[in-house]
Structure formats: C-alpha cells, structure tokens
Amino acid sequence: MATSHAQTKSSLNDHLEQVDEPIGAAALGQAASGYENLTLWQTVRVFKVATLVCFLAAFSAATDGYQIGINGSIIANKGFVDQFATETNSAGKKYLAAPILAGWSSIMSVGQIIGMTTIPFLSRRLGRKPAMFTYWTVLVTSVLAETFARHWQVWLAGKLLAGIGVGCLQSVLPVYISECAPTRIRGGLLMCYSFWWTIGSFCAYLALQTLNRLHPNVWLTPIYTQWAQIGLMLVIYIFLPESPSWCVDRGHFDRAKKQMLKLNYGVVDYDVDHHFDILRCTVEHEKEVALLQKSEHWYSIFKGTDGLRTMISLWPNLTQQFIGLTLFATFGTYFFQQAGLKDPFTIKCITSGINIGTLIAVVLLSDKLGRRRISCYGTTLAWTCCVVIGILGLVKKSAASSNLFVLFVCLWNVGMISNGAAGWGFMAEISSLRLRTHTAGFGSACTCVIGVVMNILTPYMVNANKWNWGFKTGWFYAGVGLPFVVGAWLLLPETTG
Numbered sequence: 238m239a240t241s242h243a244q245t246k247s248s249l250n251d252h253l254e255q256v257d258e259p260i261g262a263a264a265l266g267q268a269a270s271g272y273e274n275l276t277l278w279q280t281v282r283v284f285k286v287a288t289l290v291c292f293l294a295a296f297s298a299a300t301d302g303y304q305i306g307i308n309g310s311i312i313a314n315k316g317f318v319d320q321f322a323t324e325t326n327s328a329g330k331k332y333l334a335a336p337i338l339a340g341w342s343s344i345m346s347v348g349q350i351i352g353m354t355t356i357p358f359l360s361r362r363l364g365r366k367p368a369m370f371t372y373w374t375v376l377v378t379s380v381l382a383e384t385f386a387r388h389w390q391v392w393l394a395g396k397l398l399a400g401i402g403v404g405c406l407q408s409v410l411p412v413y414i415s416e417c418a419p420t421r422i423r424g425g426l427l428m429c430y431s432f433w434w435t436i437g438s439f440c441a442y443l444a445l446q447t448l449n450r451l452h453p454n455v456w457l458t459p460i461y462t463q464w465a466q467i468g469l470m471l472v473i474y475i476f477l478p479e480s481p482s483w484c485v486d487r488g489h490f491d492r493a494k495k496q497m498l499k500l501n502y503g504v505v506d507y508d509v510d511h512h513f514d515i516l517r518c519t520v521e522h523e524k525e526v527a528l529l530q531k532s533e534h535w536y537s538i539f540k541g542t543d544g545l546r547t548m549i550s551l552w553p554n555l556t557q558q559f560i561g562l563t564l565f566a567t568f569g570t571y572f573f574q575q576a577g578l579k580d581p582f583t584i585k586c587i588t589s590g591i592n593i594g595t596l597i598a599v600v601l602l603s604d605k606l607g608r609r610r611i612s613c614y615g616t617t618l619a620w621t622c623c624v625v626i627g628i629l630g631l632v633k634k635s636a637a638s639s640n641l642f643v644l645f646v647c648l649w650n651v652g653m654i655s656n657g658a659a660g661w662g663f664m665a666e667i668s669s670l671r672l673r674t675h676t677a678g679f680g681s682a683c684t685c686v687i688g689v690v691m692n693i694l695t696p697y698m699v700n701a702n703k704w705n706w707g708f709k710t711g712w713f714y715a716g717v718g719l720p721f722v723v724g725a726w727l728l729l730p731e732t733t734g
Contacts, residue, residue: 277604280421287500288426291414293473295429297369298410299437300376300466301403304345305566306441307459310585312338313574314445316454321389326702335696335703337389341396342563342692348400349407349685356405357678364487365413365480372405373470380463404685408678411661415673416482417500424603424662424732431658432596437466438566439589446586485513485520538676543669550667551680552721552728553612553660557653558684560619560718563691564699564710565649572699572710584643588650595651599658608659608666609731615655620722622649623715630708642708666732 281288311317312333322331352372360368379402382395411430418426444459452458478500484493493516494509501507538547564572565588573584599611622645629638629645668676697703698710706713 275421277422277425280419283504284419284422284501286502287417287419288422290477290500291418291426292429294410294414294417294477295426295433296473297406297470298430298433299440300463300470301406302434302437302439303441303463303466304379304399304403304437305434306438306589307445307463310442310445310569311456311459312341314449314453314456316448316452317456319454320387320456321392323389332702335700338696338700339693340393341389342696343689344393345396345400345403346685346688346692348397348402349404349688350400350682352401352404352406353408353678353682353685356408357674360409360412360674361483361486364483365409365416366474366477368405368409369413369474369477372402372409373467373474375405376402376470377467380460380467383460383463384457404681407681408674411664412673412677413480415666416480417478422604423666424608425600427662427666428596428600428603428658430661431654432593432600434657435589435592435596435654439586439593442585442589446583481513481516482520485516490517538668538672538679543672543676546667546669546672547676547680549728549730550664550676551683552725553616553656553663554681554684555687556616556718556721556725557619557656557660558687558691559714559721560616560653561623561649561711561714562653563688563695564714565646566653569646572695584646587643588647591647592650592654595654596658599655603659603662607731608662609729611655612659612663612729613725615652615659616722616725618652619649619656620652620715620718622646622652623711623718625711626708627711627713627715630706630711638708662732663729667730 275283318331318333321337322333323337324334325331352375356368356372359371375398379395379398382391382398386392386395411427414427414430415423440462441459444462448455448458478496479492481493481496481500484490484496490513494513497509497512497516501509501512537543569585569588603611625645626642626649629642632638664677664680695710698706698713
C-alpha cells in the first residue's frame with residue numbers, strides 16, 4: 238500500500254513538473270492543470286473527495302428515476318386502478334380513462350418544462366446549491382400531494398409538482414457535476430447521473446412487482462418510500478460545496494478558492510492559486526469572446542456557435558423521445574399489460590436489471606470508447622428494436638412472438654440506456670461555461686415538449702379500449718425516429734479528452 242502511494246505521488250510530481258507556466262494559453266482561454274496525463278483510476282485515487290462529491294450529487298437522479306418509474310407503472314396496479322378509475326368496460330371491470338392517463342403523464346412533462354426553463358436563472362444568479370434546495374422543496378410538496386391523493390385531480394397536481402422538481406433537478410445536476418468533476422473522469426461521473434436514475438427506476442418497478450404479487454390492492458407503500466430518498470437528498474445537499482466555476486463567474490474569488498480546497502482535499506501538492514488562475518482565465522476569456530460577438534445574454538444560446546452547441550446538447554436526449562422512450566419506459570408496464578403479456582411488472586424488473594448492468598459497463602468504458610460512439614450505436618440499436626417489434630405486430634401472436642418481443646425490449650433498453658448516459662454528458666459538456674445552465678435547461682425542456690405530445694398519444698396507441706395498436710406501435714417510433722438516428726451520426730462530435 239505504501240509503495241502504491243509513493244508511486245502515485247512520484248507520478249503526480251512528474252506530471253506537475255511538465256507545467257511551468259499555467260497561464261501560457263490564457264489568450265485562448267486554455268491552460269494545463271498538470272493532471273491531464275493521469276490514468277482514469279489514478280485520477281479517482283488522487284481526487285477522491287471530488288469524485289465522491291459528484292457521485293453523491295448524482296444520487297438525486299434516483300428520485301428522478303423513481304418518479305418516472307412510479308408514474309408509468311403504478312397505473313397498472315390493481316389497487317391504484319380501483320382508487321382512481323372513472324370508467325367501466327363492457328365486462329364491468331374498472332379501468333383508467335385514456336384522457337386521464339394522458340393528462341397525468343403529459344402534466345409531468347409540462348412541469349419539467351417549467352422547471353427546466355426557470356431554474357437556470359435562479360441557478361446562475363444565486364448559485365447551484367440554492368437551486369438544489371429550491372427544487373428539493375418542490376419535490377417535498379409533490380410527495381405530500383401524492384401521499385394524500387385520493388382523487389385523480391389531486392394526483393394530477395402532485396405530478397405537476399413532481400415534474401417541476403424533476404425538471405429543475407435535470408437542469409442543475411449535470412451542470413454541477415461537470416463543474417466539480419476532475420476533467421479526466423468527467424464523462425464517467427456525468428454518467429453516474431444515469432446510473433442513479435436507473436437504480437431509482439429499478440426500485441420503483443421492484444416495489445410495484447412485489448406489491449402486485451403479494452398485495453395487489455396496496456398502492457401507497459411505494460409512495461411512502463419516496464420520503465427516504467427526500468431525506469437522503471437533504472443530507473447530501475447540506476454537505477455539498479458550491480461550484481467553484483459559479484463562484485468565479487459571479488466574482489466571488491475567495492469563496493471559489495475555499496470550495497476548490499474542499500473539493501481537492503488531500504490531493505498531493507495541490508496548488509489552489511494555480512488552478513484558480515486557470516479557472517478565472519477560462520471564465521474571463523469566455524466573457525471577452527461573448528462581448529466581441531455581442532452575445533453576452535442568455536438568449537445567445539440560439540445564435541452562431543452557441544446555437545450549434547445548443548443543438549448538439551439537446552440532440553441525444555431529444556432523439557430518445559422519437560425512438561420509444563414513452564412507450565417502453567414511461568408506459569412500459571402498462572404497454573406490456575395491454576399487449577396481453579403475463580406479469581408485466583416482472584418484465585419491467587428484468588429490463589431494469591439489464592439497464593443497470595449496461596450502465597455500469599458504459600460508465601467504465603465511456604472515456605475509452607468515447608461518448609459519440611456510445612450514443613450513436615445505442616441510438617441505432619434502440620431504433621432497430623422498434624422496427625423488429627413493429628414486424629412482430631404483423632404476425633400472429635404466439636408464445637414465440639411474445640418471447641421475441643421481450644428479447645428486443647431488453648435490447649432496446651441496452652441501446653436507450655447507452656444513448657441516455659452519453660446524452661447527459663453532451664448536455665453538460667458541449668456548452669460554454671458562461672451559458673451552461675441555460676443551454677442545459679433549454680435542451681432538456683425541448684425534450685419534454687416532445688414528451689408532452691408522446692405522453693398524450695401513447696396511451697391511445699396501447700390502450701386496448703382505444704386504438705389498440707399493440708406491437709404495431711413500434712412502426713410509429715421507427716418512422717418518426719429515423720431522421721433523428723441519421724442526424725445523430727451526422728451531428729454529434731466526440732468530447733472525450
């Protein structure tokens with residue numbers, strides 16, 4: 238152990254000796270920190286605190302995943318249906334009306350749009366931590382509403398609040414992680430957001446599957462479990478440092494140095510003044526360029542190079558909406574149930590387990606394979622699965638076709654989770670530091686605008702009492718998704734390194 242530590246220290250000294258003039262590239266807004274040549278695992282060992290901070294910050298995504306999982310799967314729970322059903326079919330069985338289902342799912346997307354487009358202004362003005370406490374408060378009110386909901390209108394209000402909170406979270410957290418993460422492992426830490434999201438959604442499906450098997454009429458228990466996540470989020474947020482990048486951007490230089498020392502606690506030979514100068518040069522260079530290009534304001538995200546950055550940032554996550562995200566993720570359990578598959582909750586648990594395994598592999602390989610490859614290949618795989626599932630809708634339903642359907646749903650999840658993990662990296666890395674919060678917020682909001690449309694249409698597509706498309710729904714997503722798959726290959730750059 239002592240030998241390993243000595244080797245690491247010697248290696249660090251070798252790297253630092255390569256950098257004699259930290260501000261040599263100041264005119265270009267560039268400078269070397271001296272840690273660029275560390276391996277991935279060396280970076281984790283050296284920057285232990287910063288790595289832990291980013292990993293814990295990403296834990297909030299578990300709440301996001303849990304909310305999405307609950308929203309799409311609890312509607313197949315017998316107890317929930319009995320509580321909120323407003324219509325009865327010809328057999329005398331209660332069911333949830335398609336307009337109400339569409340309202341619940343779309344109102345959450347509307348809430349996300351509200352959160353994503355408003356929180357960047359607060360985050361830029363007051364800081365990342367005040368933004369975190371703001372959306373934490375909104376999430377508390379959403380869980381309160383869900384806890385006491387006994388009518389579909391109250392559940393609707395709870396979903397609106399949940400959407401606002403989740404939208405704020407999705408806008409703030411990737412930005413915070415990108416600003417606090419060591420550059421060498423930034424991609425992997427950004428993908429930890431997707432890791433925790435997947436864990437959260439898996440827990441939602443597991444809880445509902447267990448209840449469906451043991452207590453099919455109980456639906457409140459998964460709602461109560463959200464309070465544990467809310468409590469853990471608060472504890473984590475209290476101890477997180479503020480983003481040094483935000484401090485420098487707002488002129489709080491002494492505070493920036495304090496936050497940098499917290500994040501880099503225990504780093505051998507860490508020179509806070511050296512790294513502060515690097516960060517300040519980057520911020521000042523971006524401001525000078527913005528002034529020359531007359532693009533100092535937030536709406537510069539639509540102009541010139543910043544406009545292209547915005548398009549690239551939003552493309553991977555936007556593409557998800559057109560290749561089946563609402564069908565297989567938001568309404569996955571409900572879709573399986575309406576398609577006549579036995580035990581849809583179990584299928585959803587299996588696919589979520591596959592997601593976790595895929596995501597671990599993606600996180601470990603992201604800085605070797607590159608975000609572009611992961612996103613483009615994942616997107617293509619998910620789109621191909623939509624085509625195959627559409628074909629299955631044209632053949633006679635049998636045990637073999639059902640098994641093939643489950644297989645390609647699993648493969649779709651592999652593709653989608655790869656796209657999503659890389660997508661959050663593009664969202665946080667592509668934009669300039671000066672406009673990062675606004676770019677991330679707008680990019681995420683665009684995704685949710687399409688989400689509103691898909692959340693309205695999908696319940697009608699899969700509802701056996703409405704359009705009843707079944708597996709043929711795959712053709713719809715194959716058709717609308719093809720231009721976005723092609724666009725991903727043509728548009729997305731490589732950001733690794």
